[in-house]
Amino acid sequence: MTYDIQVKGLSFRYHEQAPYVLKDISLEVKRGEWLAVLGHNGSGKSTLAKFFNALHVPEEGEVMACGHLTNDPSQHPFIRRQVGMVFQNPDNQLVAPTVEDDVAFGLENAGVPYDEMQKRVYESISRLGLSGLEKQEPHRLSGGQKQRVALAGALALRPRVIVLDEATSMLDPMGRQEVIATVQKLREEENLTIVTITHDVREAVSADRIIVLKEGRIEQDGTPQDILTNESALHQAQLKTPFAVQVAQELRKYHVRLPDNVLTEEELV
Ligand code: ADP
Secondary structure: OOEEEEEEEEEEOOOOOOOOOEEEEEEEEEOOOEEEEEEOOOOOHHHHHHHHOOOOOOOEEEEEEOOEEOOOHHHHHHHHHHEEEEOOOHHHHOOOOOHHHHHHHHHHHOOOOHHHHHHHHHHHHHHOOOOOOOOOOHHHOOHHHHHHHHHHHHHHOOOOEEEEEOOOOOOOHHHHHHHHHHHHHHHHHOOOEEEEEEOOHHHHOOOOEEEEEEOOEEEEEEOHHHHHOOHHHHHHOOOOOOHHHHHHHHHHHOOOOOOOOOOOHHHHO
């Protein structure tokens, strides 16, 4: 079994006097797995995600990303090439005057030769359904399109892992759906390892596995079916039970028989 992320006994605080934000986290993410990290605001999700591409470095515990130890600064360039990140605010991530320049930005920084760069930019743009927008100014795009450009830039570097840190939380419902559908498509077509960070239970539905963070600890670890139908666990983590689950539970109170497979992915959303 190959693991792209391995976390062992990770504890972290921002300053010596500050409280611990992560408390003894141990976690493994398999190659090709889609892990959703779910938790209330302030539970430590973003802090944890930053360890995956060495934006934070452990002082207590160990984090390995794609076989490289993040504790060792000489490994950081390899890690950053293999673990791509997409963040919450698309406007902070798009820096170039056109979509194609933006997608090329990381490749230029990595010193990829011009011909190879062109090839990868167009490949990435077409994979993310952005063909025709190459010459557009990024700030003219919709929120969903902007996040797809950010994702295209990350994918052009051919990473093994993509981490989306609340990448949909500033988008309208359509933009959100657009980005989630893109992640689902990538999941099906490539052997990418995907980590999505979210406080919205609906976004965790399609993942292979969910961990729930609460006050810096992993409270739950299981399949979407296990986690999203466990009302008391969600409540404890200050998360809302998905609407479809609430309806199903109400109906059961009135002895309405539901087929066993009623809580399919579609119904949970
Ligand atoms: P989440 O992503 O689940 O909302 P965060 O990882 O952003 O949680 O934050 C966890 C805790 O760490 C919060 O209490 C937050 O205030 C604190 N925190 C986050 N970033 C910093 C920082 N740069 N300096 C000090 N404290 C921080």
